[in-house]
Amino acid sequence: MAVMAEPVAAQVKRSSMWTRAFESRNFLGAMFMVPAIAILILFLAYPLALGFWLGMTDTKIGGAGRFIGFQNFVSLSKDSVFWLSVFNTIFYTVAASVVKFAIGLYLALLLNERLPFKSMVRAIVLLPFVVPTVLSAIAFWWIYDSQFSIISWVLIKAGLITRYIDFLGDPWNARWSVVAANIWRGVPFVAITLLAGLQTISPSLYEAANLDGATNMQRFRHITLPMLSPIIAVVMTFSVLMTFTDFQLIYTITRGGPINATHLMATLSFQRAITGGNLGEGAAISNAMIPFLVAAILLSFFGLQRSRWQQGGRD
Amino acid sequence: MSTADDQSVGMDYLESFPRKFLRVYLPLGLIIFFLLFPFYWMAVATFKPDAEMYDYEKYNPFWIVNPTLEHIKKLFFDTDYPLWMWNTVIVSVSSTFISLFASVCAAYAIERLRYKGSRYVGLAIFLGYLVPPSILFIPLAAIVFQLGLFDGNLALILTYPTFLIPFCTWLLMGYFRTIPYELEECALIDGATRLQILIKITLPLSLPGVISAGIFAFTLSWNEFIYALTFISSSENKTIPVGAITELVNGDVYHWGALMAAALTGSVPVVILYSFFVEYYVSAMTGAVKE
Numbered sequence A: 001m002a003v004m005a006e007p008v009a010a011q012v013k014r015s016s017m018w019t020r021a022f023e024s025r026n027f028l029g030a031m032f033m034v035p036a037i038a039i040l041i042l043f044l045a046y047p048l049a050l051g052f053w054l055g056m057t058d059t060k061i062g063g064a065g066r067f068i069g070f071q072n073f074v075s076l077s078k079d080s081v082f083w084l085s086v087f088n089t090i091f092y093t094v095a096a097s098v099v100k101f102a103i104g105l106y107l108a109l110l111l112n113e114r115l116p117f118k119s120m121v122r123a124i125v126l127l128p129f130v131v132p133t134v135l136s137a138i139a140f141w142w143i144y145d146s147q148f149s150i151i152s153w154v155l156i157k158a159g160l161i162t163r164y165i166d167f168l169g170d171p172w173n174a175r176w177s178v179v180a181a182n183i184w185r186g187v188p189f190v191a192i193t194l195l196a197g198l199q200t201i202s203p204s205l206y207e208a209a210n211l212d213g214a215t216n217m218q219r220f221r222h223i224t225l226p227m228l229s230p231i232i233a234v235v236m237t238f239s240v241l242m243t244f245t246d247f248q249l250i251y252t253i254t255r256g257g258p259i260n261a262t263h264l265m266a267t268l269s270f271q272r273a274i275t276g277g278n279l280g281e282g283a284a285i286s287n288a289m290i291p292f293l294v295a296a297i298l299l300s301f302f303g304l305q306r307s308r309w310q311q312g313g314r315d
Numbered sequence B: 001m002s003t004a005d006d007q008s009v010g011m012d013y014l015e016s017f018p019r020k021f022l023r024v025y026l027p028l029g030l031i032i033f034f035l036l037f038p039f040y041w042m043a044v045a046t047f048k049p050d051a052e053m054y055d056y057e058k059y060n061p062f063w064i065v066n067p068t069l070e071h072i073k074k075l076f077f078d079t080d081y082p083l084w085m086w087n088t089v090i091v092s093v094s095s096t097f098i099s100l101f102a103s104v105c106a107a108y109a110i111e112r113l114r115y116k117g118s119r120y121v122g123l124a125i126f127l128g129y130l131v132p133p134s135i136l137f138i139p140l141a142a143i144v145f146q147l148g149l150f151d152g153n154l155a156l157i158l159t160y161p162t163f164l165i166p167f168c169t170w171l172l173m174g175y176f177r178t179i180p181y182e183l184e185e186c187a188l189i190d191g192a193t194r195l196q197i198l199i200k201i202t203l204p205l206s207l208p209g210v211i212s213a214g215i216f217a218f219t220l221s222w223n224e225f226i227y228a229l230t231f232i233s234s235s236e237n238k239t240i241p242v243g244a245i246t247e248l249v250n251g252d253v254y255h256w257g258a259l260m261a262a263a264l265t266g267s268v269p270v271v272i273l274y275s276f277f278v279e280y281y282v283s284a285m286t287g288a289v290k291e
Helices: A002-023 A025-054 A071-077 A080-111 A118-125 A133-143 A150-157 A171-198 A203-211 A216-244 A248-253 A265-275 A279-310 B002-008 B017-046 B070-078 B081-113 B118-129 B133-146 B153-159 B161-177 B181-189 B194-205 B207-223 B226-231 B240-247 B256-276 B278-290
Strands: none
Touching (some): A025 B118, A025 B133, A071 A279, A080 A216, A080 A265, A080 A279, A118 A171, A118 B017, A133 A248, A133 B240, A133 B256, A171 A216, A171 A248, A203 A216, A248 A265, A248 B240, A265 A279, A279 B133, B070 B256, B081 B194, B081 B207, B081 B240, B118 B161, B133 B153, B133 B226, B153 B161, B153 B226, B161 B278, B194 B207, B226 B240, B240 B256, B256 B278
């Protein structure tokens, strides 16, 4: 009997090891993660690390680079075009985000009213966000044309100005023009996501406020804003992230011109790395964007923490 | 939702129409005009003959006197536009399906198998969502070149999932969380494997989530620009956004009519798809933010 029992036991053990493996959540979980993790490590984590390394080399396109430490950053710190791009990026982000938030919140409040064809209006409002940015930027490029700008034409016909506005030839005109295009593209995102937040606020809060005799302004100040603040934090973080790292609008409308007046850090890094061939220097510019991004993410993280605490949730 | 809305504006009838017009309809109309005008302008320029386009004195710029298909014809027959369209479709569809497959598996594993460390992997994937393409494209260009993928559709098909997978996974995790555990437990007792549970129970129940993620991923890859601009060099391999901006501008000569036609026809497919799935699109967009 003892002689017979051994192979049987071994067999049982072997088969159970396989089935156990496939029933084990850890093993199965790992198997399920393979496709996503493989792509994300190869094309997200590895490039991120490689970017740090490239920023410390003098790599050119088509050649291996040498490690040169922080020399790229040292030379950038003396580069006035780089500092101009930092200024432009911050100006672009702050100006566009503030206006996007103001118009977006206002639009969300308007859309939250009782309206005919509400869902159709909402679908139309979101169009600028859906359409490829580059393609709508081409339309803006034409709207800002120095000879055939429709804005100039209308203003002249209305008698407000006498000469065509040089939208993209003058530094400050160009900056405001790209900010306007960015606002146009970003407002729908802010408005629709804030609208989703507005719709979760219970109407009974407003009824109670009405009974207490609150004015419209008071209801907005003491109910809408506090209830909306967690989602505002997240939406604005995303909006700031997207604006800060924007590339498409600038590349299409101005290519960084006139005389680098609208270069953002992203477009400057493209120009240095791909057009100019200095991969190392371009990567250093990209790396210089990271501290700002981390600041934005932390801001949203603490915003979320506060919302959990406010709602008395766990964690 | 509609009954709740009705309650919240229960005293709405007290407001006269002129007042509501000034308070709601007028500002709303102005904002919508601002949001839609560029599209109108795109369409007008597409169908306007050159003679009218560059003469604001004789013709009112807001109208088209003699509509023409000349620009569209030029775009379709004198440029590589049909190839760009084909590339864009191939790249968007493939990268969307790859991302959906990888994300469904990953989201199910993180949310339902709950293997050791799944919380941290979920968090890491969310952080991946926050890494913008404009800081990845330089090192990615080096990698794409090393792998010999440069100047081909595969370069885009494999790199687009880097921003699609984190988004889709995060969205699907939210959907999977809403499915009751009991359903899976019943299936497990009946002897179903995890794969069967995923295919026969979890996926059908979270179909709206999968559609939302798919639609959003498709529009994101249709709109992608910086990778396509960096990784593709020959005209016949370009996507629509890149082709339009690089091939239709010859030095200082802008073919405005053809450019606008490219902008319009390149936008129409996404808009049509979007119009069929507005609700899914909105739930994808707001769902990703709400979490």
